[in-house]
């Protein structure tokens with residue numbers, strides 16, 4: 001898999017990373033999780049993205065990849081969920097970094113995001129200062145922001161963050177229009193979240209989960225001209241090779257699905273005629289759609 005410079009962070013990232021969002025579920029078979037995480041490294045997926053809110057994901061990554069620490073770019077998210085501390089305060093961010101280090105069994109974290117806090121919180125400064133202090137202390141290599149819209153634009157323009165994480169998929173292109181080009185210009189690394197648009201083409205009926213429901217409606221409104229393309233291939237190649245994206249995060253619990261996504265991304269960018277057809281449909285119906293957090 002192609003390795004790319006991640007903005008001006010000094011990190012090198014693969015064009016497909018593993019989104020650990022689905023790895024929090026206690027009901028998952030631990031051996032399957034191990035096969036996925038170790039298999040990821042075997043197929044070149046050397047970046048793994050977690051968060052405090054992803055259930056058991058951080059513990060599992062620590063358990064199975066802890067001894068391979070030097071081969072992995074570890075990404076996670078903080079800002080909430082520390083017992084005894086109010087969310088979105090400096091002490092909560094500082095303690096959140098320490099707790100993530102313990103759960104991930106790591107001496108340092110490569111990318112740590114403020115996880116979708118609103119613009120007012122970013123502007124207040126205390127939360128950002130706590131994250132930057134963790135960088136100075138050598139606990140975190142790259143301070144990052146994860147989110148959409150105004151807060152994302154502010155984060156990119158602030159010059160305080162080395163990386164951002166934002167939604168990029170066939171159903172979600174808001175950031176591709178301005179935040180990602182601005183990030184590219186400033187040397188800010190970009191992780192594409194929800195890169196498969198949660199794979200909504202697989203659902204026959206309206207899903208009940210709000211974010212899935214939103215993408216499902218968008219997918220139907222787009223009515224993409226598939227012209228024989230497998231939607232998975234369109235989705236993976238679109239996100240992994242979108243201009244300005246360093247690494248597209250694919251969320252899965254199954255090694256076979258990750259391997260397939262890598263194989264498709266390795267085919268390179270979509271051909272110009274396929275991209276033009278996707279662009280035309282998005283312009284026609286999706287131009288005003290906001291990024292889904």
Ligand SMILES: NC(=O)c1ccc[n+]([C@@H]2O[C@H](COP(=O)([O-])OP(=O)(O)OC[C@H]3O[C@@H](n4cnc5c(N)ncnc54)[C@H](OP(=O)(O)O)[C@@H]3O)[C@@H](O)[C@H]2O)c1
Nearest residue numbers: 019020021146193194195196197198199250251252253257
């Ligand atoms: N910062 C944030 O607020 C935020 C929000 C959302 C996501 N994220 C990050 O972005 C990552 C990716 O987003 P996501 O997990 O929400 O959604 P996603 O990657 O867009 O889609 C995940 C879905 O696609 C399916 N899938 C994966 N590979 C497949 C394949 N080869 N064939 C068919 N289906 C496949 C998975 O099912 P199977 O498990 O069956 O493979 C899963 O249901 C997350 O894991 C997380 O790291 C961050």
